[in-house]
Amino acid sequence: MSVITPHRQLPPLGPTRRLKLPRQAERTLGNGLTVIVVRRPAVPLVELRLWMPFGRVHPARGHLLTQTLLSGTETMSSVQIAAELQKIGGGLSAGLDPDRLMLSGTGLATGLDRMLEILAEILTGANYPSAWVGIERDRLVDGIEVARSQPAHLARTALLRRIFGGHPYAVQTPEPEQVRAVRPAALRSLHAQRVHPAGAVLVLVGDLRPERALDAAEKALGGWAGAGRAADVPPIPPLEPGPLLLVDRPGSVQSSMRVALPGAPRTHPDHAALQLANLLFGGYFSSRWVENIREDKGYTYGPHSLIEHSVAGSVLVAAAEVATEVTAPALLETIYELGRIATVPPAVDELEQARQYALGTLQLGISTQAGLASLVSAYAGNGLRLDYLAEHAARLAKVGVDDVTEVAARYLAPSRAVTVVLGDAERIAGSLATLAPVETVPVPC
């Protein structure tokens, strides 16, 4: 971080402004729904996030339900739902991950009551009209076909299978024929079983008064009942290092490299130190890995390393799309940087730089309504509240060089890595085999 013969000095940073959390309120309704409201009146909008526990749902049914949840109710057609939401500047969309079903939306703050009313109508009355389900089924199948033509998706699919084995997280995209077999009755039954308020969390953020918004949410959603079942996802299995899995994609002009390592959940004592160790390795632009394989060697455009948190466990994934001809050299540098962080203590100023980045981006993340809503919703997924942000900042401030070194040795050691590469096997298998045993499989269809 030195500067060559500066005749102008970099100005120092001003005094740090204290982390100030916005006003919030929370209520758990009689039906088990938790409502969290955060006031940030910057623009006259409201952000809505609702998630429901949705683990262990068959991927084909889960995905089709997600795609048809807004398809109509006894009293409203899909078009009416969309038009009524538009009237208040609003919109809702549904999303799915292996743990949850999520509804997200934004609208004018003046339309909050109406948005909640429409939300309640959907949650209690979605009826999955056959004609509409048929259309969405075909669209979902086409979407899966397109996803399967994308290298990032194929690499992800292979990685999930490799690291999760028999765990429910292993398969997250359904087969087209499984989707084709789903009938509307199965969706109605899944809705009745799993779209219920117990354990669900609704987050509202924006230009609103917290107590008034809690009342509005209670009025609209207090009558949402459902005594469906929950389903716990078992803890994820430990990573089992083995041969490098090479997924053959003939003609690929790049190789998609994915390296999985153990992670730690937000509530784990190692979390803060591991977050910083990951930043030092490859978690931000000024990391060793990015400076090495992009800014020094030019092997790749956007390498990044991220700790992914799910309910059943956390995994660290380093991902890079590298030129086919430098696939093995790029893997070599990756192993080198992992080995270096796992065995050699980082410099003090290098750690300080990563710490400032971690602390600063906490501030940036809560500076918009949308960022705040997503963060509060994600934290709630780990049973945490926004106060955690301040506690986490305090923990980040305390992490020392020794902590990072110790955590890196346990989590980032290349001997613990599971590696998947998607690329043109004919061109890269030989050189990869000089670095690790290689098991080659065809691209999944």
Add this chain to the structure above:
Amino acid sequence: MPTRRARIPATRYPVERFTLDNGLRVVLTPDRSAPVIGVAVVYDVGIRSEPEGRTGFAHLFEHLMFQGSENLEKLAHFRYVQGAGGTFNGSTHLDYTDYFETLPSNALERALFLEADRMRGPRLTEENLRNQVDVVKEEIRVNVLNRPYGGFPWLTLPPVMFDTFPNEHDGYGSFDDLESATVADAADFFRRYYASGNAVLAISGDIDTAEAVTLIERHFGDVPARPAPDRPDFAEPDLTAERRTAYTDQLAPLPALATAWRVPDPVDDFAAYLPYVVLAEVLTDGDASRLVGRLVHRDRTVTSIGGYLGFMGDPFDVRDPTALVLQAHLPPGGDADKVLRTLDEELDRLAQDGLADGELARTQARMATHLLRETDAVLGRALRMAVLEQQRGEPGLLGELPSLIGAVTDEQVRAAAATLRPERRASIEVIPGGAR
């Protein structure tokens, strides 16, 4: 009975504008609701200005602006921004190139130092140039060459619609052109386009205006004065006969189609342009929109359709010539001709019968939400205002957009739809070569 329309809310961000002696224009928009700032520097040069034989050069040069400058060695820019808790990036557009940071507000002076230093001059070396040519090639592979529908339609449709190099060429660039780029080219490009008089600095968020003015003068005041170059006229005549082409994408599993029509000058004829921005949303925003209803749900001739202004989806930061673009993905065996015929039918219907009761108002309310949401981020505000200052001398327009959009009438949308005739249309079809 007419439906009640939601009142379109407004935000009034305060705006200060001034110009330094060296010609640098500055826009400040303070907002102390969170301890963060957005800093944007926008240069009035983009893809349309790059020389023939140097496709992709504006973007390559953007990368070089991060490779060190007078007082900063390579990697220093990234480290100083991130080490202050901030994030950074840059992007190259048809008519401008932007460089930006979001930071905790205690890093204001540092950001000004970093931007001023590279405005005085980046370190252009052979080694950095070769390194970034490699990086850009990987960027093109990941975004275009190694994925289905790469560059569709933002790179593939302009050559159908336009005839002159500035408007039709591939802004990512050919590998040959990128590899032929020299340090001398870069120095020349900098000298010509990266002039203080050709730039706008915008800062939004947690700033004290008086203090910011002092700091800006301290850091940018001695950037050598260089005037803005003359901006060439990129005008092209409108189409008078339909243009249609197709290509095979070896990685794509399903067909796709994009079609575009020229629209009025977004800057010089803003009042005539605005109805087209609204029209695109009337046609394609969500399940209650006309084309989604007809093509996705009734006819099932497309699986998705979107509509927007500008090839890069940039309605308020692009100059003439530009277009309204519709883009659709088709099911297996989909019939592009049929989709185009249906588009004509729906546009005719809109032009003849006008909008349904409440259709315009709900679309406008939704557009207001999108605009307000985008400006909630300090960086969104700084970037938008910088470009509005550069292209229009009117950064405060940002706050007025929701109400201006809200004032567009049924009649204007109808009249806009009536101009989207088949003979003015340029279309491109993706033929799937990757069917499994």
